Amino acid sequence: MAVPAGVDHAGPCVELSYVDAVHGLRRCPLRDCVTGRFEDVAPVRTFRWSRGERHFPGWYWAATTGRHVGFESWLERDRLLLMDFDPSVVGIGSQPFWLHWHDGERERRHAPDYFVRHADGSAVVVDVRADGRIEPRDAEAFEVTRLLCAQAGWRFERLGAPDAVLLANVRWLSRYRHPRCLHDLVAARLREVFAIPRPLMVGADTAGDRLSTLPVLFHLLWIQEMTAADMTAELLGPRTIVHVAGGVGR
Template sequence: MAVPAGVDQAGPCVELLYVDAVHGHCRRPLRECLTGRFEDVAPVRTFRWSRGERHFPGWYWAATTGRHVGFESWLEWDRLLLMDFDPSVVGISSQPFWLHWHDGERERRHAPDYFVRRADGSAMVADVRADERIEPKDAEAFEVTRLVCAQAGWRFDRLGIPDAVLLANIRWLSRYRHPRCLHDPAAARLREVLSTPGPLIVGADTAGDRLSTLPVLFHLLWLHVLTAEDMTVELLGARTIVHLASGADR
């Protein structure tokens, strides 16, 4: 889309307002915030639910951080699941800051949905919105956010509706994301059994009683210690071929 009127294409003059654990609400120029650990900040907006409202806010416990992360819709929740499952992600925060800028007529502001830190130290800012729900004012805010992120050296993604089959599989595995699902003896047996690819249920039965081995197997899939056939193609099932992931220890 075209750059919004009044916005400098080389990078809009932007200030960030965020919540500092020591000083509370801070508002500073973007250039002073480039090394900030925004994956650790508290949300700048409160997540509230009221009767009759169409949106669906809540808190999701992220295995990546061991902390709760807020969401404001089912789609944001879905995207949180996928970020939590991504092994390259090491930090996630929701509503990390307000971006304040002037559009040539008045001051504007926008709070991106997520700030994500990756294992290589890079950062991503994400807004979550389905294609058909992007209004002109949203598109303008997203474009300004993209320009700001380019100026800061951060990646910007506008995330829409994910692949349905992949999402269904990750939703299932997320039930087993908590470390309490890890039982070391069963995990060791599963690693050994599934060092040779085989059907999911056969591997669980070979490793022991499936009632005790299946939760561990799903937890190892969540951790990417085990891997399954392309989870964007079919739902996980008894005949899904599972094997030890490349580089995982037996």
């Protein structure tokens, strides 16, 4: 969608407001904020639920950051789960800031859903909205946000519903995302067993009592030290082929 002619997305009127831990809400020109660590700031909007509302806000404990990250819908939660599973992601902040611009008639503002930092230092600003729920006003806000992010050197993504099979697999593994699921001796044994690809349950039983090996195995799959068959093709199960990540026989 084209940006309305009145929007000066590169002009001095473009500003960003965020919550500063010391000074509270601050508002600055966008050009002065390009090095900000917005993956670490508090949300600019609160996550609250009221009777009768159709959205489902909440807090998700992210293994990536070791702290809770907010979401405002189940779809946002699902996308947050997949970002937490992504090994290239090192930081996630929800509702990180307001972007302010003028559309030629009045000031507009938009708070993206997430600010994501990758291990290479790059940043991605994310909005989550199902394909069938994007109104013209939303599409305009997303396009302006994309242009403003480009000015700041950030990438912008609008994400919809994820692959259902992948999501189901990652949701299962997320139950074992906490570091407490890692037992060093059991993990070492599992790495030996799965140096050769074999079915998930066969390997878990070979490594020891499945009650103690399975939680560790699922944690290793979560942190991707172990690799399963294409997780977008089928659900994890007893016969899923698993091996140490990075090649066979390593």
